[in-house]
Amino acid sequence: MPTEHLFQTGGEAAADLARRIAILLTEAIAQRGVATLAVSGGRSPRPVLEALSKEPIDWTKLIVTLVDERWVDPVSADSNERLVRETLLQGPAAEARFVPMKTHAADAYAGQAEVEQAFAALPWPLDIVLLGMGDDGHTASLFPQAAELADGLSSPARIISVTPPAAPHQRLSLTASAILASRHIFLQIGGAAKKAVYDRALAGGPVEELPIRLALLQDETSVEVWIAES
Numbered sequence: 001m002p003t004e005h006l007f008q009t010g011g012e013a014a015a016d017l018a019r020r021i022a023i024l025l026t027e028a029i030a031q032r033g034v035a036t037l038a039v040s041g042g043r044s045p046r047p048v049l050e051a052l053s054k055e056p057i058d059w060t061k062l063i064v065t066l067v068d069e070r071w072v073d074p075v076s077a078d079s080n081e082r083l084v085r086e087t088l089l090q091g092p093a094a095e096a097r098f099v100p101m102k103t104h105a106a107d108a109y110a111g112q113a114e115v116e117q118a119f120a121a122l123p124w125p126l127d128i129v130l131l132g133m134g135d136d137g138h139t140a141s142l143f144p145q146a147a148e149l150a151d152g153l154s155s156p157a158r159i160i161s162v163t164p165p166a167a168p169h170q171r172l173s174l175t176a177s178a179i180l181a182s183r184h185i186f187l188q189i190g191g192a193a194k195k196a197v198y199d200r201a202l203a204g205g206p207v208e209e210l211p212i213r214l215a216l217l218q219d220e221t222s223v224e225v226w227i228a229e230s
């Protein structure tokens, strides 16, 4: 069962979550000399990453990567890489090593082997994975009704390519296996609609219906859920 942290506003949650992530990353660096953080895209992470960027971490010992990515140019407004560079990798935090999820050499999706290669260099397992959740219960780019969802939930690979049924862009996504192999998962959700989806997911049911269940209905990996009422 996940540990829940409830907040009145997203701003409070973001500042406290950034501090908590910084503490865990500092512990990981002290224990293993390096820490790895994978973050999601979307709107929720932005204030967390901006706050995290200001935390006193030994950034030279941090590797940052993505939970998922859209197959767009890294300067596109829809790029999660761009989001991380604009919010987290600023000031001293720019010293962190960023590992993109998509290889920029290829103009189009180059196939799983190439993106797996991009991730093969990462220390594994990841220390921290920061997840979001869509109103449809997707997390990462593991979308309900996606043709690749079953593979994403069962494959031992680290990354898969996903064509979302409705959301824009071809995606690359960590698999359930890669997410659950991490040392600690944070799920950040905000607002009544998402809280209702979260409560329904937690009540049980098929993972395929609400893929966020992959993180909620398991006890192998520690999960903290940071919920902001507004």
Ligand SMILES: O=C(O)[C@H](O)[C@@H](O)[C@H](O)[C@H](O)COP(=O)(O)O
Residues within 6 Å of the ligand: 040, 041, 042, 043, 044, 045, 067, 068, 069, 070, 080, 131, 132, 133, 134, 138, 139, 140, 141
């Ligand atoms: O690339 C992405 O779009 C994200 O990784 C995605 O999985 C996100 O976490 C959810 O869609 C929630 O998005 P919001 O934080 O904007 O609600």
